[in-house]
Amino acid sequence: GFYFHYWALFDGHAGSGAAVMASERLHLHICEQLRDLVEILQDPSPPPICLPHDTKTGSADPNQMSYAEDHGEVPNEAVPRFHLEKAVSHESLVIGAIENAFKHMDDQIERERASQHLPGGCCALAAIYLMGKFYVANAGDSRAIIIRNGEIIPMSREFTPETERQRLQFLALLRPELLGKEFTHLEFPRRIQPKELGKKMLYRDQNMNGWAYKKIEEDDLKFPLIFGEGKKARMMATIGVTRGLGDHDLKVFSSNIHIKPFLSCFPEVRVYDLTQYEHCPDDVLVLGTDGLWDVTNDKEVAGVVMEVLTSYEPNDPCRYTMVAQELVVRSRGVLKERGWRLANDKLGSGDDISVFVIPLGGPGNYT
Amino acid sequence: GFYFHYWALFDGHAGSGAAVMASERLHLHICEQLRDLVEILQDPSPPPICLPHDTKTGSADPNQMSYAEDHGEVPNEAVPRFHLEKAVSHESLVIGAIENAFKHMDDQIERERASQHLPGGCCALAAIYLMGKFYVANAGDSRAIIIRNGEIIPMSREFTPETERQRLQFLALLRPELLGKEFTHLEFPRRIQPKELGKKMLYRDQNMNGWAYKKIEEDDLKFPLIFGEGKKARMMATIGVTRGLGDHDLKVFSSNIHIKPFLSCFPEVRVYDLTQYEHCPDDVLVLGTDGLWDVTNDKEVAGVVMEVLTSYEPNDPCRYTMVAQELVVRSRGVLKERGWRLANDKLGSGDDISVFVIPLGGPGNYT
Numbered sequence: 255g256f257y258f259h260y261w262a263l264f265d266g267h268a269g270s271g272a273a274v275m276a277s278e279r280l281h282l283h284i285c286e287q288l289r290d291l292v293e294i295l296q297d298p299s300p301p302p303i304c305l306p307h308d309t310k311t312g313s314a315d316p317n318q319m320s321y322a323e324d325h326g327e328v329p330n331e332a333v334p335r336f337h338l339e340k341a342v343s344h345e346s347l348v349i350g351a352i353e354n355a356f357k358h359m360d361d362q363i364e365r366e367r368a369s370q371h372l373p374g375g376c377c378a379l380a381a382i383y384l385m386g387k388f389y390v391a392n393a394g395d396s397r398a399i400i401i402r403n404g405e406i407i408p409m410s411r412e413f414t415p416e417t418e419r420q421r422l423q424f425l426a427l428l429r430p431e432l433l434g435k436e437f438t439h440l441e442f443p444r445r446i447q448p449k450e451l452g453k454k455m456l457y458r459d460q461n462m463n464g465w466a467y468k469k470i471e472e473d474d475l476k477f478p479l480i481f482g483e484g485k486k487a488r489m490m491a492t493i494g495v496t497r498g499l500g501d502h503d504l505k506v507f508s509s510n511i512h513i514k515p516f517l518s519c520f521p522e523v524r525v526y527d528l529t530q531y532e533h534c535p536d537d538v539l540v541l542g543t544d545g546l547w548d549v550t551n552d553k554e555v556a557g558v559v560m561e562v563l564t565s566y567e568p569n570d571p572c573r574y575t576m577v578a579q580e581l582v583v584r585s586r587g588v589l590k591e592r593g594w595r596l597a598n599d600k601l602g603s604g605d606d607i608s609v610f611v612i613p614l615g616g617p618g619n620y621t
Numbered sequence: 622g623f624y625f626h627y628w629a630l631f632d633g634h635a636g637s638g639a640a641v642m643a644s645e646r647l648h649l650h651i652c653e654q655l656r657d658l659v660e661i662l663q664d665p666s667p668p669p670i671c672l673p674h675d676t677k678t679g680s681a682d683p684n685q686m687s688y689a690e691d692h693g694e695v696p697n698e699a700v701p702r703f704h705l706e707k708a709v710s711h712e713s714l715v716i717g718a719i720e721n722a723f724k725h726m727d728d729q730i731e732r733e734r735a736s737q738h739l740p741g742g743c744c745a746l747a748a749i750y751l752m753g754k755f756y757v758a759n760a761g762d763s764r765a766i767i768i769r770n771g772e773i774i775p776m777s778r779e780f781t782p783e784t785e786r787q788r789l790q791f792l793a794l795l796r797p798e799l800l801g802k803e804f805t806h807l808e809f810p811r812r813i814q815p816k817e818l819g820k821k822m823l824y825r826d827q828n829m830n831g832w833a834y835k836k837i838e839e840d841d842l843k844f845p846l847i848f849g850e851g852k853k854a855r856m857m858a859t860i861g862v863t864r865g866l867g868d869h870d871l872k873v874f875s876s877n878i879h880i881k882p883f884l885s886c887f888p889e890v891r892v893y894d895l896t897q898y899e900h901c902p903d904d905v906l907v908l909g910t911d912g913l914w915d916v917t918n919d920k921e922v923a924g925v926v927m928e929v930l931t932s933y934e935p936n937d938p939c940r941y942t943m944v945a946q947e948l949v950v951r952s953r954g955v956l957k958e959r960g961w962r963l964a965n966d967k968l969g970s971g972d973d974i975s976v977f978v979i980p981l982g983g984p985g986n987y988t
Contacts, residue, residue: 290834303810305821305834338849340810342823342832349831357828424788428795443670443707454672456709461724461887464716465709467657467672482705520828 255292259383260284261610263396265543267493269374272363272500276376280499283358284382287351295344295385303339348384349523352391356499360519364502375501378521379410379541381612386529388539391521393497395544400526400614401556402537408552409524409539413497415480415489422489422496422516423460426479434511437490438476446475485548489516497521533615535568536560541612542581545605549596550585558584559611578609622659626750627651628977630763632910634860636741639730639867643743647866650725651749654718662711662752670706715751716890719758723866727886731869742868745888746777746908748979753896755906755981758888760864762911767893767981768923769904775919776891776906780864782847782856789856789863789883790827793846801878804857805843813842852915856883864888900982902935903927908979909948912972916963917952925951926978945976 260281266273294301356378363372377394390398392410400407411417419441426432426439433439440457443465454467455474468474482488489496490506490513497518504513526539540555550558562580566573587594587602594602627648633640661668723745730739744761757765759777767774778784786808793799793806800806807824810832821834822841835841849855856863857873857880864885871880893906907922917925929947933940954961954969961969 287833301823301832303823304813304817338811338853340850342810346831347833350825350829350833351831353829353831354833421791424791425795428792443709444705446671450671456668456670458717461885462717462720463890464713464718464720465668466654466714466717466721483707486705518828523830 256296256385258284258288260380261541261612262378262380263541263543263608263610264376264378264499265394265396265545265606265608266374266376267495268501268504269372271367271370271372272374273376275363275366275370275372276359276378276499279362280355280359280378280380283355283362284352284380286358287355288348288384291347291351294347301342301344301347303342345387345525348382348387348389349525352380352382352389352523353520356391356393356519356521360499363500367500367502372500373503375498375504375517377495377498377543379543380521381539381541381610383528386527388526388528389523390526390539390541391523393499393519393521394495396542397544397547398524398539398541399552399555400537400539401559402531402533402614404556404560406552406556407526409526411522412544413518413522414494415487415496416483418496418518419480420460421518422479425516427460429515432511432515433476433479434506434509436477436506436509436511437479438474439479440474441480442474442478445477445481446470448475451475489513493517528614535613535615536563537614538563538574538577539610539612539614540581541610543606543608545603545607546581546585546609548605549587549600549603550581555581574611574613578611581609581611582607622656623663623752625651625655627747628908628979629745629747630908630910630975630977631743631745631866632761632763632912632973632975633741633743634862635868635871636739638734638737638739639741640743642730642733642737642739643726643745643866646729647722647726647745647747650722650729651719651747653725654722655715655751658714658718661714668709668711668714670709712754712892715749715754715756716892719747719749719756719890720887723758723760723886723888727866730867734867734869739867740870742865742871742884744862744865744910746910747888748906748908748977750895753894755893755895756890757893757906757908758890760866760886760888761862763909764911764914765891765906765908766919766922767904767906768926769898769900769981771923771927773919773923774893776893778889779911780885780889781861782854782863783850785863785885786847787827788885789846792883794827796882799879799882800843800846801873801876803844803873803876803878804846805841806846807841808847809841809845812844812848813837815842818842856880860884895981902980902982903930904981905930905941905944906977906979906981907948908977910973910975912970912974913948913952913976915972916954916967916970917948922948941978941980945978948976948978949974 264273264276377396379396380391382389390409395412395414398409400409423439440459443456451470453470455470456465457468458465488494492506492513499519501517502514558581559577562577563573585603585607587596596602631640631643744763746763747758749756757776762779762781765776767776790806807826810823818837820837822837823832824835825832855861859873859880866886868884869881925948926944929944930940952970952974954963963969
């Protein structure tokens with residue numbers, strides 16, 4: 255077998271149940287998905303496209319394996335009979351395993367939400383270190399960046415009504431029944447008033463990135479599927495994130511319209527190969543919830559990381575915890591007469607703030 | 622009014638009709654879309670969200686306009702009544718105009734394909750210079766890059782079964798009737814044989830970027846919607862590009878399954894602001910069909926551009942044409958005993974090759 259390192263942030267909403275359960279179980283689902291791949295991942299040859307009948311995934315017939323090796327021949331099953339056969343990397347198997355682990359986690363929350371009393375949902379950001387590589391999986395609006403030699407390397411992107419607009423509009427167009435006659439799949443820059451019928455208004459649909467004018471029709475008076483801007487953007491006037499775990503019971507206020515069909519539990523997984531670069535003790539992976547990133551940009555975070563790390567000895571194991579603590583404290587701000595204020599006098603984060611600072615090199619490295 | 626500069630490449634397939642018609646008409650559709658925006662684009666204030674009743678788009682009531690200007694007040698219609706109102710830029714109106722022009726072009730081909738005898742379809746790559754900015758619109762597998770001071774700036778991406786896999790799989794999942802019982806929306810690394818039923822095989826679906834094993838079921842024996850790799854990747858075993866104009870009659874071989882629902886006529890539009898940088902006569906925008914890019918990468922193209930340009934006087938208007946010619950000649954290669962060969966002895970392009978080299982600065986610039 256082999257082991258992996260794992261860190262994860264779960265930022266709950268509408269109750270803590272889903273977040274707590276995911277924090278207790280997601281790594282078990284990842285374990286389960288990876289367990290089937292142990293032999294395949296440890297074998298340097300490309301993963302088999304097809305596994306023998308009735309065999310547990312990953313445990314190919316050892317006799318057949320050694321036959322191939324001993325005689326310099328490939329077993330009949332492995333002869334490429336097909337003109338087109340796509341090569342699949344070990345890395346993409348790990349990505350697939352993590353993707354499916356998120357799906358299984360979401361399914362478990364769905365199954366057990368009534369008996370275990372698991373209200374709400376959560377964004378999930380997980381970092382998995384396995385065989386020399388970091389896999390950063392993000393479903394929601396948390397964010398991960400690597401700071402290496404002062405340089406910022408984004409390791410995730412946020413999934414919100416704005417960034418996923420076209421996916422959501424496309425689904426709404428193809429499955430209009432999910433909108434319950436309350437919403438239109440078109441986006442407008444603001445609500446339309448009934449008296450504006452017949453006027454021309456800016457809109458965009460699932461195919462457009464730009465805007466154009468259209469004559470307002472009856473159907474356009476419905477509420478837009480995606481509405482608002484930045485942190486205020488909402489899907490179906492309800493939720494500001496479009497990926498995550500849970501939310502199976504979430505409905506549009508005072509309606510029977512479910513939100514879940516539009517939410518995706520699948521993460522985007524980005525890979526960082528730790529072996530491709532010599533890392534120093536000041537190189538870190540930072541994971542933070544939106545409470546951090548709403549008031550602190552990547553550059554400011556990198557600044558705090560470098561400032562705090564240099565004030566500790568390179569082999570002091572506390573230094574990374576101190577960075578995380580400092581990032582939280584600075585993003586929260588200080589209570590003044592006019593509310594919580596940052597050092598630059600801007601408003602501090604009123605949201606919950608969780609941060610991991612994970613060293614990539616130095617004494618406690620992964621080799 | 623105002624004028625715009627325009628260049629476009631149309632790479633036809635399955636007949637030249639659609640490509641020829643698009644080359645004769647796309648700019649007229651762009652003209653038509655922009656005409657409605659003339660006044661709005663020339664007015665430095667943000668575009669109006671809503672236009673007055675029964676007015677031609679873009680021609681607001683001049684009395685009302687001057688009233689607002691004269692009295693330092695905004696007319697009643699423009700008072701922001703809404704808490705949330707999204708700002709829309711002039712640039713995004715031009716993008717929307719170009720997107721809709723492609724749609725109107727495609728609709729025209731659909732309408733006139735029978736009477737005008739317009740078989741086939743085409744990829745379309747258009748560059749529009751308007752009010753200080755280049756808008757590069759791409760639908761298909763042509764490519765545009767800017768070479769500025771030796772640096773390469775990508776101005777498009779290719780739309781193929783591989784790059785658009787998830788969009789196509791998502792549509793197939795939601796509209797399985799479009800697959801005509803012949804195809805599965807899942808991707809497999811190769812065809813599955815009936816005798817492999819029950820074995821485990823690698824697959825990925827619309828949510829996945831990685832790969833995982835699944836037990837092969839009856840339905841998986843259908844042909845995969847997306848199949849093959851690189852230049853050999855095909856959608857429904859038929860077509861290697863997933864955006865473009867035309868193809869309204871294209872069907873899967875010896876079947877009644879239409880390809881068109883999966884193709885998008887909408888381009889991705891990228892914007893380059895020419896005013897943000899001082900351009901020299903050696904800075905160019907290169908547009909090329911896949912015949913060029915299949916055998917010549919961005920860096921090699923940049924090398925040829927710089928090599929040829931330095932061999933001509935900076936004010937010689939022929940120099941850009943000579944670059945384009947040289948790029949075509951070098952990608953075609955030279956006929957040797959073992960076929961058409963490039964300078965590096967690799968196989969030359971057997972495809973059609975069209976190239977534009979457009980100067981961004983120097984004597985004949987756009988001011």
